[in-house]
Structures are given as structure tokens and as C-alpha cells.
Amino acid sequence: MKRFLNNALLIISVFFLVSGYRVEIKNNTLPDGKEIVLEEEEEKLVFETPGCTISAESASGEIAEKVNEAGEYVSVAIELDDEFDALIEEPDQNVSIEEAQRIVKEHRENVKAHYTKTNERLVRELGLGFLEAEVEISRYSNFVFLKYGNKALTDYHIEQFKSISKNERINKVYVRSENQKKNRHQELYPMKIKTYVEPFVTQNPDYDGSGITVGMIDVGIIDKKHPNFSQTDYLIRNVWWYWESVHDHATSIGLTIAGSTGIAPGARLLVAEYCLSWSDAVEWMLDNGANIINISMSNGSSPGTYTSHAAYLDYIIRNNSVAIIGSAGNRGSKKEGGDHKVTSPKTGFNVISVGATSWLGEPLYYSSHLTSFLISKPNLSAPAELIYFPGVGDEEFGGTSYAAACVSGISALIMQSDSRYIIVPHLLGAVLAATATPSVYASEFDSSGYESVLGAGIVNCELAVTNRLRTVCFYNDTNK
DSSP states (O other), X not given: OHHHXXXXXXXXXXXXXXXXXXXXXXXXXXXXXXXXXXXXXXOSEEEOOTTOOOOTTSOHHHHHHHHHHHSSEEEEEEEESOOOOOOOOOOOTTOOHHHHHHHHHHHHHHHHHHHHHHHHHHHHHHTGGGSSSEEEEXXXXXXXXXXXXXXXXXXXXXXXXXXXXXXXXXXXXXXXXXXXXXXXXXXXXXXXXXXXXXXXXXXXXXXXXXXXXXXXXXSSBOOTTOGGGTTOEEEEOOOXXXXXXXXXXXXXXXXXXXXXXXXXXXXXXXEEEOBSBHHHHHHHHHHTTXXXXXXXXXXXXXXXXXXXXXXXXXXXXXXXXXXXXXXXXXXXXXXXXSSOBOOTTTTOTTSEEEEXXXXXXXXXXXXXXXXXXXXXXXXXXXXXXXXXXXXXXSSBBOSHHHHHHHHHHHHHHHHHHOTHHHHOTTHHHHHHHHHOBOOTTOOOBOTTSOBTTTBTOBOOHHHHHHSOOOOOOOOOOTTO
8 A cells, every 4th residue: 555655646736747737937936935945957078987087177188188098089068958749649459560560661761860860950051060079960959968088188178078068059068088998897797607507588479579570689699500590580780890800798688588488489589799889789679660679788888877868768758759778786795896886877767677586576786776866776676686597608607697688688579469558658657567476575665656675576477468447647758
């Protein structure tokens, strides 16, 4: 009852925030005489460099020096004040998978046409091409990315960022240092083999994910020679400027989602190795029809915080009919940090973050669940220990990586069983939460109604796929 009331209160409070309700305000007071406390203007220039607590008011030389020292290169994410307003309509209940995919493809083409034209124009008008950086223009969102080589950031650039951030057509400017290899973390937890454990299988006899495309961004690519991929329809990204490498972690995640003994063996699998940015992998997947994107890794920076990467994924989810599901992280382990902070970019409001439990439903001690801002993570949890993949290394595996892959596979089954979720995938979060099984270990519920460590509970494949509830949900408009 407590959980139900908390959820009801949350929904009611959100209704007043997003329903357009207005009251007349005079002299900073409401009609009942209560004074409004005005918040300070939000800082539009944000420095995300780990361990570098600096602000836009710091000396430019200090900023440039600290940011350059922190990583191999510097990335700047510029969030433009532009919203594609042609949101997709609620689909008919009897829409076929083929028709749903056609609707999504047409919608994405409209989004792509809008942002390709608009972002290129704004880059010219704002002079972003003259900042001596490699410019990457998002084709599916209101973001533009700049990249500088090591030690390339100067006082001049910092002053330009300050100036640009004051432009009314700019929402925010994020500056951060990056490390190409150092900051790529697979979120697994290796364990010594004690006994043989069957492959992690949660298949549904009525559905296999056919007609659904699942993308996965990982620390490497899958081993195409693995026999359990022999019947899998997969596409691996191959870019000329980066040398992709086969990785056991990527292989095991792919097997969990769409291998012959995986959860959705009939699904099409898109595979991209994370290399330098999230956006190039995500947008390649959108080009190739991804309905779900699994992220069982992190870039190792700014855990527990809402980063530019999280903001970018939020926008992609909200405007491109795609679900993004990610591992909450293993930062309860001292090796990973010991602070239980959810890893970036899974801190996104609209990203479905997944924690890890034992087979008995007990939260695993390393599973991350803390953030430094007001959002409940993870959204739900899944069993993720003592998993053995024949032909992949010589260890059993566990970790939130596999919990996320489990939920991604189940989400493919949900989309196959009801194609409306292809068109409005943000409903997935509500279905997964509503059908999750409460754990006997759940004890601390927060104001959202979620348990503080497990989220809504443990994913229940059978209920989620075969007993879908009529749900009403909202997604977070983080650009407003």
C-alpha cells in the first residue's frame, strides 16, 4: 500500500508539472499570498572533467591546464535550443510489426532531415566551425560535438565557450576530458569456476524477438565464429578510422540477448564498439533500424551525475522511438570505486537502468544504485551471477552487464508480442516496472515508490510479455 501511494503521489505531482497548469503570479507571490523563492540562473557552461571542480568564473588558464591534464583529448558537447515538435502519434492497437517499423522509419527520417539542416545552419551562424576543433553534428538530436587533441585547449577556446554559452540559442555547453581506452569499462564481475552452470536462458516459447532489432554498444565486438551465433542475423559496424577488436564481454552480451540460447534468438543484432563517442554508435544504430540499444559498459567518468552523455541519450530516446537499456554499474566493488554510484550515461532520466541480483533475489553487493541528483536508479533489477558461456573464456561471469542484457532481450519479446511498443518504446519502462516481482530483500522505498537498491523489483519475463498491463506513463522532458 505504501508503494502504491508513493507512486500515486508521484504521478499526481508530475501531472501538475507537465499538464500546462498555470496560475497568475504578481510580485513573486501566488494568489494565496505565498512568496515564490526564485532559483538562481542555471549555469550554462559546465565542466565535467573528473576530479576537476572548476567553474566558468575560474581563470581560463587554470581551466585549460586542468582539463588538458585530465585526459587524452577534450570533448565539448553543445546542446542547442531546438526541439523537434512532430512527436509520433499513439499507434492503433492492431498495428503489425511491419507497419510499426515503417512508421518509426518514416518518423526518424523526418527527425534526421530536420536536425541535419538545422544543426548545420546553427554551426555556421554561431561560428562553431572556427573553434579549431573536429566538429561532429548530430543528425538525430539538438547536439553538436567538438573534439580537441591532447593539450590543444587554450585560453582562447575557454573564452569562446563562455561567450557561446550566453547565446539564447544555446541551452548548455559541456566541457570534459576523455580517455579513449582507459575510460572503457565492461560491467562484469568475474568469478572462479566452481561447477558447470547452464547458459543464462530465459526464453519464451511463444516469442523469440523476430522482427525486432536490438543494438549493443560494448568494449569490443562479438566473435562471429561462436557457434551460437550461426543462426543469428547480425550486423557489425566497421569504420575505416578505428580498429575494432573481438572481446569476450561483447560476445557474452550478444549471446545473452540474441544467441541461439539467448533470450531473443530471433532478433536482429547490431554491434558497435565504443570508440571515442556515444553519438556515432547510437546514430549508426538508428540508421540501421534499432528498436532497443543495450549499453553494458560505461565510459568511466562522472559516476552518479547527470552528464552531457546522459542528456544526449535522453533526447534520443524522447524523439526517435528507441529504448535504451543500460547496466547500473558495479561500483560497489572496491576495485570499481566502492561508492555504489550509477555509471554514466545510465543516469539519464529516460534510460532504463538495471541492477543485479542473485538467483534468490538478493541484491548483489557491487550493484550500483546511488546518484547525486533527484532520480531513482536502478529502474529494476535482474539475476546476474554464476553465468557460464561455453566457448567464451574459462570463467563464470556476473554483473550488471548481464542484468541489462537480460532486460534488453525481454524487451524485444515485449515488442514482438505487441508492436505498439515499437512506436512508443518509452512505455517499456512502465511495463517492466509494473510487472516486476518484489524481492523479499526489499526494505527501503524512496519517494518514487522504488526500492532504493532494487528499483521496481526483479524483472519478470512471463508477466511482462504475456500479461501486459494497460499503463499510462510520461517521459522526462529534460530540455525544458
